[in-house]
Amino acid sequence: MKITYNWLKEFLDGSDNYSPQDIAYKLTMSGTEVKKLEYVGEKYKDIVIAQIISFVKHPNADKLSICKVNTGKEILNIVCGAKNFKVNDIVALALEGAKIGDFIIKKSKIRGEFSEGMMCSEKELGLSPESDGILILEGDYILGESFAGQTGLDDWVFEIEVTPNRPDCLSVVGIAREISAVTELNLRYPEYENYNNAAADDKFKIEIKDFKLCPRYSAKIFSNISKSKTPFWIRNRLAICDIRSIDLVVDLTNYVMLEVGQPLHAFDVDLLATNKIIIRPALANESILAIDGTTRMLDENTIVIADEKGPVAIAGIMGGKNTEINDNTKNVFLESANFNGPSIMKTSKKIGLRSEASNRFEKKIDPHLTITAIKRFEELLKHITGQKFDNGIYDNYLEVNRERLINLRYNKIKQTLGIDIKDKVVSQILEKLGIKNKINEDYISALVPSFRFEDLEREIDLIEEIARIYGFENIAACELESKFRQGKYTYNQKTIEDIRLALVNSGFNEVINYSFIGLKEFKFFRLDEENEFKNYIKIFNPLNEDFEILRTLLLQSLIDDMKNNIVKKINDLKIFEISKIFLKNDLDKNGLPIEITKLAVLISGRSNLKSWNSNERFFDFYDLKGILEYLFEKFKSKNGLFISNNEYKFFHPAISGNINFDDEAIGIIGKIHPRLTNILDIKQDVFYFELNLDRFIKKSKKEKKFNSIPQFPSISIDLAIVIDDDTTSKDIEDEIYRNGGKTLRNLRLFDFYKGKQIEEGKKSLAYSLEFGADDRTLKDVEVEIISKRIIENLSKKFGAKLRQ
C-alpha cells in the first residue's frame, strides 16, 4: 500500500516535527513495515510554473510553435510541438537541467530556432499513462514557483506492508493512528460536525437478504452533480498511490477508500432498473457484464448487488458495466457497505479478480466506517462543486456488539516477554492505541474498540500490542541455558550425512531438483508400465504441465541436469541427489502418500581425461558398481550386496538389474536405454543407480565392535579358470567362499578374459585368494588341500577347467 507524508499529516496534531525518515523508522519498528520511502518531488526538480504570453508558428516546421513563456523571473523562448494551448495558459515548464524520464533538458536549437526548455505533458510528468498535448493547469498558481510544490507533488511516498491481521491499517487514518501510538503526535480524527444526520426518505428501498453476508449497507443519493474535473492535487495523490484517474465521482470514491479504508461504489441511479437494491447471493446461472467488459458467470457463493431485474455489481469486487458512472451521469447512488470477508475472498479467488476493495473486505473491516466514508465523500464533493446535498443516508445495519473486555495480567506480560512492566506504562500504551482501560492491582482491564475487534481477542493479543509499542529493541536478549540438554542427529540423519560426504569425497557433485515432473516425461520413461513407479501423485493445481506430478523416481531429474550441463559443454558428470519420492498410498489413514528417501547416482562421459601420464577413459557400468560397493563397504560389508538381473523399460535390457541387500531388493541399477538417450539427443552412455536409503540405513545399522588384527601371516595363491559365459562371477565366488571356509580371508578377481585364446562361449576368470588362520601360521599343505577342493567343486558344478 502506498500513502503520502502530507496526507498523513492532515490527521496528526502536535508540535514535534517528525521527518518522513523518522516516521518510516517508527512505523517499521512497531510492525508496519515501510518497504520503501521516496521523495516524489525528486522527479520534478527544475520544473516550474510558467505562463504562455505569446506564440508564433515555427518558420521551418509546420507542426511546431515558438512560444514566449513567463517564468515570473524572465521570459524564455520555448519551441513546442503541442497544439492545445492558448495565450495566458499556465503550464509546467521544464528548465535546463530538469530530468524528464531519462532525458535531460538542455538549451538547444530546434530546426534553427532557439529553445530554452520544455513545456510538459502529463505523460512526460509521469502523472498519467496517456496524454493529449501539454498540461494546462487550471486555478491559482504562482509563477516561478516549483511545479511540485504548487501541485501537491512536493511530498514523500511510503510503500507500506500491512500484515493481514490489520485491516484497520489499510488507510491513511489507520496508519496515522499507528504513528500517534509511537510518537508524541495525536490523531486528529475528522468529525464532520456540520453534517445533516437526517434519515433518508423512503423513495429508495434497500433489502439485505442475509446479514451474515452483508452486515451493513449504507448509501446516499447525490443528485444533479454539476460537471467538474477532479482537482489536480487529488489526481496527483491518486497517481502517487498508483490509482488511475477516471472521473470526479470515481476518483473521490478511491480517494475516500485510501483515506478512510472503506471501499465505495458509485452507480448511475438513472441506469438502475428499479428503486430497490437487494443484497443477495447470486442465483445459479446468473451472470453479469462487469466494468472491465468481461461477462462473469456467478453462483450461489457469490454476493451480488441487484435491482429487481438482476445483478448490478459483484459485491465488494467489481461493479456492472450497465450501471457504471459515465459522461452523462447526473445522479449517483453511492454504496458504502460492509461485506462478509471470507465470502469476498472466495469469490475474488474464484473469478481471479483482486482489487483494492476486495483486499480490504477480505480482511474484515469495521462496519462503523460506512457512514464516515459517505460523509467524507460528501465533504469533498461539496468543496469541489460548491453544491449542497441535503438528503439523508440510507442505512441497513443489524448492529452487533463490537466491544470486548480483556483482562491483561502483569505476570503474563513478564512470563511472555521477560520484562517487568505494569500499571501506567501498560495503560499508556493501550491508551495510545485507542484502547480504553482501567488499572487494577494485578491486571489491567482493557476495552477493545470496534476497529480492532477482529484481531484483539485474547490476553496474548494485547501482550503483543504492548511488546511492539514498548519496542522489541527495548527487550533485552537473555541467554537460554542449555547445560542440561544434549543436541544430536538421529542415526538416520548422521548416516545420510556420511553417505553425502563419502560421495562428495569421491568426486561427486550433489544436485537438488524440484520434486515434481511432467506427466509427459513420466510416460516418456515408460514409468506407467512399471509397477514399482506407476503409482504417482497428481497435483490438483499444478503450476504448468512440467510440474504436474510428484516424482516416483529421481532419474528424469538427473537426466535433465545432465542435459542442461551438456548444453553448456560440460559432458563429464558425476552427480547424485538425495531426495524423497512419493507413491500413492490409499491405506494410510490420512491418505498421505508413502515418502521414501532415495539416493540417485548418475555417471556419464569420461572418468579420465587424456593427460601426459594417463589415458582417456570413459565411464562404464563397473565404475558405477564400484561406487555402490564402496558405499556398501563403508556402511556394512561388500558381501551383503548382490546385483540380480531385472529388466526395467528405461534401462538397456542386458544392463539392468536390482540392487539386493542380503535378500531384499532395495534399488535399481543399469545403463540408460540407448533408445532413450537417442530420443533425448544424448550422445554418450549414461549409468544410473537409485537406492532406497530408508531401507539401506535400517539394514546397515550395526554396533561397531573391535576384531583383533590377524597375528599370523597370510598365504596367497592364484587361481585361473575357464567357464561357460552364462555362469556368473557371483556363482564362482560363492562356491569359492563355500569351500574356503574360515581360512579364506580375501578373494580378488584380477583378470577377466573373453576372446580368441580360449574356446568360444567361454570366459576366463583369474582370482587371487588369500588364506590365513587366527591361531597359527598356515602350512602350505593345508592351503593346497583347500584349493584342490575348490577346483574340484568348481569343475563338478560349473565344468570349470584350470587355465594353463
Next chain:
Amino acid sequence: MEEKINSLKNELDEVFLSFIKDKNEVKSLFDLDLLESKYLGKKSFIAQTLKNINDFPQQIKPLVGKTVNETRKKIEDDIKLLRDDFTKVEYDKKLREEKFDLTLPGRTLTYGSKNIISQVIEEIQEIFIGLGYEIAEGPEVETDYYNFEALNHPPDHPARSLHDTFFISENILLRTHTSPVQIRYMEKHKLPVYIIAPGKVYRKDYDVTHTPMFTQIEGLAVDKNINFGNLKWTLETLAHSVFGKDRKVRFRPHYFPFTEPSAEVDVSCNICGGDGCRVCSGTGWLEILGAGMVDPNLYKFVNYDPETVNGFAFGMGVERIAMLKYGIDDLRLFFENDIRFLKQF
C-alpha cells in the same frame, strides 16, 4: 667377576677415547678406511674381545657381549656419519644430473561438492546442536490440519492467501512451510522441546524471486520459563554465527498466525554497512527470518497447558540465507544444477 667387567669397561673407554682422538685426525676416505680397520677390523680390540668371549666365565658372557657391542655401535655410527660427510657432495652431484620437472601437473583427483543448500542446512544444524537442539523431520505432503488448521489458520483465515498452495486433494497438500513439524513433534513428545526441522516446502509461485520449491529451516523451543528475551538471544547467536559477529541484528514486529508476538529479524547490510544500497533497497537491513512466541492456541492442539508452558518458534529460507551469505544474485541457480555453480561451494 665384577672386577673383570669393570676392567673391560675401562679398556673399552680407553679404546673409545683413542678412537675420538684418531677420528679428529681423519682427512680423507683413505684415512677413514684405516680408522675403521683399526677399531673394528679383525685385529681390533673389539673384534678380538668378541672372538675370545669364551675366555670369560659363563655367567658374565652376555654382559660382556652387551658391553662390547655398545661401544662398537657408537664407533660404527660415528664412522657412518663421517663417511656420509665425505661422500655426500659427490653423491648429490651425481643425482643432480637426473633432471626432474617439478612443475608438471600431478595425477588428477577430482573433488566433488556438497550442494550449497545442504551446506547451509548443516551449518545451521550444527549451531543448534551446540545449543542442545535435536533434528526433527516431517512429511512433505501434508494434511490441511497440520499445515494450516493446527497452526491457527482456520479455513477462512486471510493469512492462507499468503501461501499459494499446491493441492493434491481438498485436504491434502504440499506443505507450504516446515511449521507442521512443530505440531507433529509436540503431539509425540513431552516437554522440553528443542528442535530444528529442515526441509523442502512448496508454494505456487514462480518468478525471478520465487521458485515453486524451496528449503526452510524451522526451529521450536518449548519449555517452562521461556520468554521473548530468550528468543532474541537465540537468534542473535544464530545471526552472528552465520553472518559474523560484526553484523547488527534487529527485531521488527510482524504477523504470523501461529506466533504472538511475532517478529521479523534483519541483519545489517554488509554491502553498504547500513547506509542503504540497492541490495538492501536503501534500508540498510536485510531480512533473514521470521520468528515469535508460540501462540498459546497451538498448545491446545497438542494437549500442553497454555498457562504454564512457553516457547518460541522461528523459520528461515535456506536459499535466502545462502544468497545473502555468499552474494548469489539469482535464485534460479539453486535448481539448475550447473556444475560450475555447484563446484564453487
